[in-house]
Amino acid sequence: MRCVIIGNGASGTHAMLSLLTHTPQTEVILVTDDEPFFYSRPEITRLIEDPTALKHLEMPLPGEVQRKLKLVHQHVEGIDPRQGKVYLGNHEPLSYDTLILSTGAEPKPVTVIGVPKERILTLRTARDALRIASFLKDARQPVVLGGGLIGLKVAHTLTLMGMPPRVVVSSPRILSRTLDTESASKIQALFEAHGVTFHLGITLKSADWDGKKRQGILRTKRRDKIPFDILLVGKGVSPRVKLARNAGLLIENGGIAVSESMETSFPHHYATGDCASIFNHETGRYENRPIWPVAAESGRVAGEAAAGKLISGRRFSTPVPRNAIPFFSVPVVSMGTVTGDTLKVTSYESANGSVRRTFFFNEGKLSGATLIGDITHAGLLFEAIRRETRLRKLPDWLLQGIPSLAGGTPPMEVLFS
Amino acid sequence: MREIFFIPDRCLPGCNACQMACVGEHLKNKGVLSPLAGLPFPKKVRSQPAENTIKTPRPHPVRCLHCDPPRCVEACLSGSLIKNPEDGRVGNNVEQCIGCFMCVVHCPFGAIIPLPSEQISIKCDGCLWSKAPACVRACPTGALIFVEPQTYNEKLKMKDRFRKRKIQPAKLLPARV
Ligand SMILES: Cc1cc2nc3c(=O)[nH]c(=O)nc-3n(C[C@H](O)[C@H](O)[C@H](O)COP(=O)(O)OP(=O)(O)OC[C@H]3O[C@@H](n4cnc5c(N)ncnc54)[C@H](O)[C@@H]3O)c2cc1C
Numbered sequence: 001m002r003c004v005i006i007g008n009g010a011s012g013t014h015a016m017l018s019l020l021t022h023t024p025q026t027e028v029i030l031v032t033d034d035e036p037f038f039y040s041r042p043e044i045t046r047l048i049e050d051p052t053a054l055k056h057l058e059m060p061l062p063g064e065v066q067r068k069l070k071l072v073h074q075h076v077e078g079i080d081p082r083q084g085k086v087y088l089g090n091h092e093p094l095s096y097d098t099l100i101l102s103t104g105a106e107p108k109p110v111t112v113i114g115v116p117k118e119r120i121l122t123l124r125t126a127r128d129a130l131r132i133a134s135f136l137k138d139a140r141q142p143v144v145l146g147g148g149l150i151g152l153k154v155a156h157t158l159t160l161m162g163m164p165p166r167v168v169v170s171s172p173r174i175l176s177r178t179l180d181t182e183s184a185s186k187i188q189a190l191f192e193a194h195g196v197t198f199h200l201g202i203t204l205k206s207a208d209w210d211g212k213k214r215q216g217i218l219r220t221k222r223r224d225k226i227p228f229d230i231l232l233v234g235k236g237v238s239p240r241v242k243l244a245r246n247a248g249l250l251i252e253n254g255g256i257a258v259s260e261s262m263e264t265s266f267p268h269h270y271a272t273g274d275c276a277s278i279f280n281h282e283t284g285r286y287e288n289r290p291i292w293p294v295a296a297e298s299g300r301v302a303g304e305a306a307a308g309k310l311i312s313g314r315r316f317s318t319p320v321p322r323n324a325i326p327f328f329s330v331p332v333v334s335m336g337t338v339t340g341d342t343l344k345v346t347s348y349e350s351a352n353g354s355v356r357r358t359f360f361f362n363e364g365k366l367s368g369a370t371l372i373g374d375i376t377h378a379g380l381l382f383e384a385i386r387r388e389t390r391l392r393k394l395p396d397w398l399l400q401g402i403p404s405l406a407g408g409t410p411p412m413e414v415l416f417s
Numbered sequence: 418m419r420e421i422f423f424i425p426d427r428c429l430p431g432c433n434a435c436q437m438a439c440v441g442e443h444l445k446n447k448g449v450l451s452p453l454a455g456l457p458f459p460k461k462v463r464s465q466p467a468e469n470t471i472k473t474p475r476p477h478p479v480r481c482l483h484c485d486p487p488r489c490v491e492a493c494l495s496g497s498l499i500k501n502p503e504d505g506r507v508g509n510n511v512e513q514c515i516g517c518f519m520c521v522v523h524c525p526f527g528a529i530i531p532l533p534s535e536q537i538s539i540k541c542d543g544c545l546w547s548k549a550p551a552c553v554r555a556c557p558t559g560a561l562i563f564v565e566p567q568t569y570n571e572k573l574k575m576k577d578r579f580r581k582r583k584i585q586p587a588k589l590l591p592a593r594v
């Protein structure tokens with residue numbers, strides 16, 4: 001059997017690993033137009049700081065896998081699911097028995113009237129990060145567009161480099177989809193203490209650009225003026241579905257529609273990671289969740305399904321949103337649904353204000369949590385959110401993050417009995 | 418896959434040999450004496466081969482179930498968590514860890530401890546890089562044993578049956594690995 005995987009991100013890599021583990025005799029061909037090796041995408045902000053760090057981002061693969069894998073460094077122009085063919089630039093088409101699409105996502109294009117195109121930089125690949133690094137060499141006033149996790153990650157990196165940026169956010173607050181209002185303002189204060197300036201609730205109108213001085217001024221609807229010399233975009237992404245759409249695969253909610261075993265509308269064609277919308281039988285909807293753990297898990301599931309080895313205990317677990325990220329050594333965790341007017345909120349803040357733990361309930365069931373400064377029991381909480389556990393009263397040890405006597409998290413039965 | 422089991426009635430309170438052995442095992446020079454002498458421990462165990470001293474001791478819990486599929490490994494952003502394909506033990510290659518704590522969120526058993534100040538997370542790795550767990554090897558009374566779960570269950574059942582006959586249950590479990 002020959003399996004072609006398009007994309008070597010988290011999901012493509014995990015699909016390849018699980019396929020080769022379960023059926024070592026399969027011929028696996030991985031096609032990518034990114035770097036011809038495996039690296040961690042969330043870590044690319046490190047390249048902005050230190051362009052030589054690329055080798056540290058490389059993820060190690062077992063020697064066995066390295067020997068068996070065939071890597072083709074090409075852009076895929078099209079696929080033909082009926083004939084089982086993948087068309088590469090100026091190469092012979094590749095034929096396959098099974099195809100796994102792991103084409104990921106790409107940043108939504110951003111244009112600001114008046115700003116030259118090359119001064120608006122997006123961040124998705126190692127190459128993008130290196131490009132930003134080269135532009136930053138003679139930049140003085142970087143501006144980050146977007147107050148989400150990626151925007152803040154970029155702002156964090158720039159601050160560590162001694163170049164705290166201005167962050168322009170269209171919503172009235174930062175992290176509007178990840179954190180509740182109070183927790184977000186805590187993180188905002190943390191960034192401000194390190195010299196970052198926030199411009200919230202901004203709609204950009206246009207910009208004046210001085211080509212000689214290589215400086216410009218952003219103009220907003222509220223008539224603010226924000227000076228800049230480079231714009232770094234850290235906004236949302238859209239799934240890369242061009243190949244699938246042209247081939248006639250079903251698209252739902254922006255991504256390639258897949259079942260819980262990652263199968264698309266064509267048999268023997270799978271889609272994984274950021275480019276897929278996974279069917280959630282609890283909500284009855286297709287959900288596109290562009291985060292790493294979903295990408296990695298869906299890749300593993302697709303690999304096992306393609307190998308014919310997917311058993312019920314190893315199916316895709318959940319597309320529930322979650323993320324963890326440390327800012328200036330303060331750990332931040334967000335899990336489940338944390339915004340919405342109908343949610344009931346319980347929160348705890350430590351006396352010195354360094355810790356804030358907020359819990360969200362929907363009709364008595366735990367639906368989400370945000371933890372700042374102290375992430376004790378995060379794993380148990382995520383499991384409780386995933387299972388929509390009904391809690392009559394939130395125990396103090398969970399609220400305040402008190403470790404059990406033995407020093408860790410109490411056994412799960414405590415919550416789920 | 419063999420797992421570590423703890424038999425509380427065999428454990429000597431205050432002995433702590435297992436904890437010492439665990440720290441020792443995770444030092445570059447594998448010296449059990451350095452934790453005893455209160456010497457500083459290495460900061461990032463496998464990342465600074467030239468220097469084997471760290472400032473603060475780290476806890477090493479015996480809680481990881483070495484799951485299959487391991488959610489922590491799938492969530493790990495840097496590829497530092499790995500599952501040994503041969504014996505299934507899950508370990509953290511702290512050299513590579515970036516301290517993002519995605520693994521902490523994904524372990525339902527709380528087996529991973531975040532260390533924000535060191536920007537790493539630590540977990541029991543089943544002493545992945547050596548033949549048998551150091552804590553088990555160090556335990557002088559056999560309170561920690563490293564056996565197949567099936568063996569353990571069978572012995573437990575026997576233990577139950579013999580309890581009524583007043584035979585010392587601890588004797589029925591293997592004394593050492
Ligand atoms: C800066 C940054 C920070 C992030 N931080 C986090 C975080 O903290 N936590 C988190 O959970 N997630 C984070 N993410 C998101 C996470 O990186 C993605 O969810 C994950 O990488 C998705 O993996 P994937 O395999 O689905 O897609 P990708 O990693 O995008 O891989 C897709 C691959 O397909 C290739 N490809 C696409 N089309 C073609 C074609 N036609 N021909 C050939 N090759 C093609 C691409 O070159 C690419 O290599 C971050 C992302 C970025 C950019």
Ligand code: SF4
Pocket residue numbers: 480481482483484487488489490507523524525526527528529540
């Ligand atoms: S750390 Fe947790 S999730 Fe990972 S293998 Fe151990 S018990 Fe399982």
Ligand code: SF4
Pocket residue numbers: 492493494495496497498509513514515516517518519520521537538
């Ligand atoms: S904290 Fe370290 S081990 Fe845990 S997910 Fe992040 S990089 Fe991996």
Ligand code: SF4
Pocket residue numbers: 421438439440442477478479540541542543544550551552553
């Ligand atoms: S098995 Fe190894 S890592 Fe785990 S607690 Fe014992 S000594 Fe420590």
